Amino acid sequence: MLQSRRKSISVDVWGVIVWGDNTVVIQSMTNTPTRDTQATTDQIIELADAGSQIVRITINDDASAEAVPEIFALMKKRGCSVPIVGDFHYNGHILLEKYPQMAKLIAKYRINPGNVGKGERQDENFFKIIDCAIKYNKPVRIGVNGGSLDEELLSKNMDENSKLTEPLSAEEVYVNTMVESGVISAQKAVERWLPKEKIIISVKLSHLQSMVDAYQKISGLCEYPLHLGLTEAGGNMKGIVSSSAALAILLQQGIGDTIRVSLTPEIWSPRSKEVEVCKNLLQSLWLKSFSPQVVSCPGCGRTSSDKFQFLAKYIEDQIKKHLPKWKQKYTGFEDIHIAVMGCIVNGIGEARNADIGIFIPGDFENPTLQIYVKWERYMEIKSKTIGEVGKIFFKEIETYLDTNFQK
Numbered sequence: 001m002l003q004s005r006r007k008s009i010s011v012d013v014w015g016v017i018v019w020g021d022n023t024v025v026i027q028s029m030t031n032t033p034t035r036d037t038q039a040t041t042d043q044i045i046e047l048a049d050a051g052s053q054i055v056r057i058t059i060n061d062d063a064s065a066e067a068v069p070e071i072f073a074l075m076k077k078r079g080c081s082v083p084i085v086g087d088f089h090y091n092g093h094i095l096l097e098k099y100p101q102m103a104k105l106i107a108k109y110r111i112n113p114g115n116v117g118k119g120e121r122q123d124e125n126f127f128k129i130i131d132c133a134i135k136y137n138k139p140v141r142i143g144v145n146g147g148s149l150d151e152e153l154l155s156k157n158m159d160e161n162s163k164l165t166e167p168l169s170a171e172e173v174y175v176n177t178m179v180e181s182g183v184i185s186a187q188k189a190v191e192r193w194l195p196k197e198k199i200i201i202s203v204k205l206s207h208l209q210s211m212v213d214a215y216q217k218i219s220g221l222c223e224y225p226l227h228l229g230l231t232e233a234g235g236n237m238k239g240i241v242s243s244s245a246a247l248a249i250l251l252q253q254g255i256g257d258t259i260r261v262s263l264t265p266e267i268w269s270p271r272s273k274e275v276e277v278c279k280n281l282l283q284s285l286w287l288k289s290f291s292p293q294v295v296s297c298p299g300c301g302r303t304s305s306d307k308f309q310f311l312a313k314y315i316e317d318q319i320k321k322h323l324p325k326w327k328q329k330y331t332g333f334e335d336i337h338i339a340v341m342g343c344i345v346n347g348i349g350e351a352r353n354a355d356i357g358i359f360i361p362g363d364f365e366n367p368t369l370q371i372y373v374k375w376e377r378y379m380e381i382k383s384k385t386i387g388e389v390g391k392i393f394f395k396e397i398e399t400y401l402d403t404n405f406q407k
Helices: 037-050 062-077 092-098 100-105 120-135 151-162 170-191 208-219 236-252 273-284 305-329 347-353 386-404
Strands: 011-013 016-018 025-029 054-058 084-088 108-111 140-145 199-204 293-296 337-341 356-359 369-373 376-381
Touching: 025 273, 037 054, 037 062, 037 273, 054 062, 062 084, 062 092, 062 100, 084 092, 092 100, 092 108, 092 120, 108 120, 120 140, 120 170, 140 170, 151 170, 170 199, 170 208, 199 208, 208 236, 236 273, 293 305, 305 337, 305 386, 337 347, 347 356, 347 369, 356 386, 369 386, 376 386
Parallel strands: 025 054, 054 084, 084 108, 108 140, 140 199, 293 337, 337 356
Antiparallel strands: 011 016, 356 369, 369 376
């Protein structure tokens, strides 16, 4: 059962509100060289158009910092106003002080406490970033990463653990150190006079169970919004499954205010695939609706596979094609449930249970092809090609939207 959302402080990221009472915010990150302003702008817009509410870019050197004003100018020309987050590692304290225009433009600073510096320089460099956030009224994400955890803090905790009568496992100490690093860094920022309403925390690892453990622990130790994600989920099916499993566990427990699915890029695959996975995940959990949900059966020996497969793909493609127009014309339609079924076993029941559904008889089954609307048999279709059936069914979907969801 979906649990109530964890209550958290409200953080405003350039108009996008991140907190426990708001819907979960989707974000992604460009993988273009930021100095390439055209390519970076193109990808920012691709991600924003796909549904990313916040987009992060790498700012790692002088060239990338200098490119930020031009990127914002190009975004403005193309009518894009998505909040841009600066991703800083190692030299963020230098770049933010050196390039004030960049520091003013970006909506949020991402800080990794594990690589801001060593020894006494760690706090010094960290505070320089916090001071810039205060000066320019920016929120920060304190992003603790498993692959770049504060080595000094980890070494101290491992040494102390080894002296215990019943020491924890190395993995438990690692997770506890992740949590401690996030909490301590937030406390230091607040003591430096950064308002609590300017802090978001993440504790990302690549190991699924450890990541879940870290977020479960930190969720009870602070009220800051939490950004969820696996650091390195992998690519294609593995990355999608790992990220979805990890995020679903936490979201089901009410933990998480903003999410990113980090996928290893595939050749010719759009970067916005990360965003599509987030949207499908949130819609599957009933946390957010983006598009009518199409349910179709997997097929078996009873089904006329080529027919219902063709029909399911046709309806999915038509929905995607018409979605921009529908958003202008209808309101609340994203929650509807459409069924495309291919045999008598579950077909009639699923079609009836949907807002609008179609049932195609399987091989050697006698019932006629039927369309149901809200439990009632609405129409029978005889002697039509599957292409004609697809057009008829899609027309009835639009009739249903016209009847129930007109603005």
